[in-house]
Amino acid sequence: MVMKNVKNVNFWQVNHKIKNIFERRGVKVLPSPKAWEKFNWVRKILKEKPKEGYFIWVKKTINLPLEACVSIASLKISQNLTNLLVIEKGIKAKVNAVCNATKNNLYATHKAKGKLILKEGVFLEYNHIHKWGEKDFVSPDYEFVLEKNSRLIYNYQNLFPPENLELKTAIHSEKNASSNLNFVINSLNSKIKIKDTVFLEGKNSQTVVRLKLVGRKNSQIEAMSQIFAEAPGKGHLDCQGLLVDKTAKISLIPQLVCQNKEAQITHEASIGKISEEELTYLRMRGLTEKEAIDLIVAGFLEK
Amino acid sequence: MGKILLKIEKLKVRVNEKDILNGVNLRIKGGEIQALLGPNASGKSTLVQVILGNPKYKIFEGKIFFGEKEITKFSPEKRVKLGMALAWQNPPQIKGVKFSELLEKISILKGSTSKYRFREVEPQLLEREVNVGFSGGEKKIAELLQILSLNPKLVIFDEIDSGLDIKRLAMVAKIIKKELVDKGVSVLLITHLGQILQFLKPNLTNIMVNGKIICKESDFRKVLRTIKKYGYEKCKKCKFLAG
Numbered sequence: 001m002v003m004k005n006v007k008n009v010n011f012w013q014v015n016h017k018i019k020n021i022f023e024r025r026g027v028k029v030l031p032s033p034k035a036w037e038k039f040n041w042v043r044k045i046l047k048e049k050p051k052e053g054y055f056i057w058v059k060k061t062i063n064l065p066l067e068a069c070v071s072i073a074s075l076k077i078s079q080n081l082t083n084l085l086v087i088e089k090g091i092k093a094k095v096n097a098v099c100n101a102t103k104n105n106l107y108a109t110h111k112a113k114g115k116l117i118l119k120e121g122v123f124l125e126y127n128h129i130h131k132w133g134e135k136d137f138v139s140p141d142y143e144f145v146l147e148k149n150s151r152l153i154y155n156y157q158n159l160f161p162p163e164n165l166e167l168k169t170a171i172h173s174e175k176n177a178s179s180n181l182n183f184v185i186n187s188l189n190s191k192i193k194i195k196d197t198v199f200l201e202g203k204n205s206q207t208v209v210r211l212k213l214v215g216r217k218n219s220q221i222e223a224m225s226q227i228f229a230e231a232p233g234k235g236h237l238d239c240q241g242l243l244v245d246k247t248a249k250i251s252l253i254p255q256l257v258c259q260n261k262e263a264q265i266t267h268e269a270s271i272g273k274i275s276e277e278e279l280t281y282l283r284m285r286g287l288t289e290k291e292a293i294d295l296i297v298a299g300f301l302e303k
Numbered sequence: 304m305g306k307i308l309l310k311i312e313k314l315k316v317r318v319n320e321k322d323i324l325n326g327v328n329l330r331i332k333g334g335e336i337q338a339l340l341g342p343n344a345s346g347k348s349t350l351v352q353v354i355l356g357n358p359k360y361k362i363f364e365g366k367i368f369f370g371e372k373e374i375t376k377f378s379p380e381k382r383v384k385l386g387m388a389l390a391w392q393n394p395p396q397i398k399g400v401k402f403s404e405l406l407e408k409i410s411i412l413k414g415s416t417s418k419y420r421f422r423e424v425e426p427q428l429l430e431r432e433v434n435v436g437f438s439g440g441e442k443k444i445a446e447l448l449q450i451l452s453l454n455p456k457l458v459i460f461d462e463i464d465s466g467l468d469i470k471r472l473a474m475v476a477k478i479i480k481k482e483l484v485d486k487g488v489s490v491l492l493i494t495h496l497g498q499i500l501q502f503l504k505p506n507l508t509n510i511m512v513n514g515k516i517i518c519k520e521s522d523f524r525k526v527l528r529t530i531k532k533y534g535y536e537k538c539k540k541c542k543f544l545a546g
Binding site for chain 1: 357394
């Protein structure tokens with residue numbers, strides 16, 4: 001996903017500098033430290049004053065997607081962001097958030113703590129796109145609160161992995177709230193740790209979590225995917241790994257914890273390698289081995 | 304008929320200690336249509352995979368030439384670049400990749416502009432994942448469409464006639480004739496039952512038994528008649544066995 005027109009990006013930060021803030025009718029956008037100073041209720045959610053990051057408060061349904069972009073463009077920048085997204089009752093919204101390094105060897109650090117609150121009856125599609133350089137350290141830690149009858153579609157995509165990625169995601173689901181989480185992560189010379197946890201706290205809360213992980217050269221991926229069913233809810237985990245290189249390692253740890261006898265939670269996990277037959281087939285169509293692998297991997301991540 | 308395009312000399316291939324090909328000799332000229340018949344497990348599919356360079360098979364004796372070049376050790380993609388193509392008998396599924404995407408990739412690589420044809424034949428295949436849920440007939444059509452995008456000099460069709468109803472078989476044969484044979488492309492038809500031969504009339508029909516070509520006959524009707532009447536057992540006992 002490319003931000004086509006930066007002037008329409010609702011929040012745009014490069015290194016530590018805010019380049020643009022663009023508010024729409026019914027949408028308040030501020031740097032998160034300013035929001036913390038301005039609103040008493042924000043101080044109740046965020047205990048400490050943020051150093052940097054965005055605050056987006058959606059009070060009316062808007063038809064266009066909201067866009068946030070946080071980039072690193074200089075050597076050895078260390079970002080420490082706190083982001084807050086609050087969507088008021090019954091609103092339908094779409095957010096595209098892009099975090100990236102503009103160059104490959106910036107040795108940058110991007111730490112982000114995010115809290116996203118979906119009030120009653122909200123529908124949110126949140127597309128979280130990461131694109132990093134091969135020497136970066138990235139650690140996003142996002143917590144979603146899904147109030148009753150709200151619905152979340154969360155797509156996290158990281159096709160250009162950093163050297164180190166520690167990705168944490170927690171979802172709290174109240175009555176009738178549902179979430180659909182899709183993590184698509186590629187690795188190359190990377191060390192990746194993923195922990196996603198969904199708490200089914202309210203009656204009839206639901207979740208489907210899908211992880212697709214690709215282990216390329218010199219990579220280690222460790223993914224722990226959990227569902228805690230505290231109420232009679234439903235959940236399913238689907239973790240799939242594809243090992244592309246013999247120097248790669250993927251560990252998948254799906255965990256289901258059921259504390260309610262009426263809850264129904266399931267999981268499936270698999271790790272496979274690229275089929276030699278598929279590879280040969282594509283090479284017999286004129287693709288080089290590398291082109292064939294790239295096409296098969298793209299297909300795996302797509303399907 | 305042109306010069307010799309494909310030449311295979313005394314080819315021997317062993318898989319898991321078992322001899323699959325026992326010294327195959329084959330020559331195909333430019334613009335020629337040949338057929339290769341044989342019972343199940345006679346080594347036909349192994350032979351064509353070896354001709355295209357499938358790394359699964361190790362050649363321990365013999366040589367393959369394409370045009371002037373010896374290609375015995377060439378990678379599959381290098382062979383394709385030289386103008387060889389194979390339509391698979393059972394092509395694998397490539398999940399998540401649209402058929403149109405693959406065709407586009409092939410066309411870009413080969414600089415071919417044959418994409419317009421796809422819309423005429425089976426346009427509904429374009430949006431589907433490669434070979435995923437394709438019927439037997441759809442797989443064959445999909446293979447043919449890819450072959451056309453490759454702009455080949457020699458095409459090997461591995462059982463293109465199996466799983467095709469008579470209407471589709473006639474259509475496939477018509478396309479092969481118009482787009483390949485009439486343009487001087489050499490064709491090797493691997494067939495078990497020989498239905499496609501009625502449409503494409505090969506110049507030479509080879510019989511393969513136990514990993515060896517044991518018969519070469521210019522009258523394909525004679526071969527089909529004999530096999531229909533006596534099976535391949537008669538070929539094994541034939542006193543005119545080819546070398």
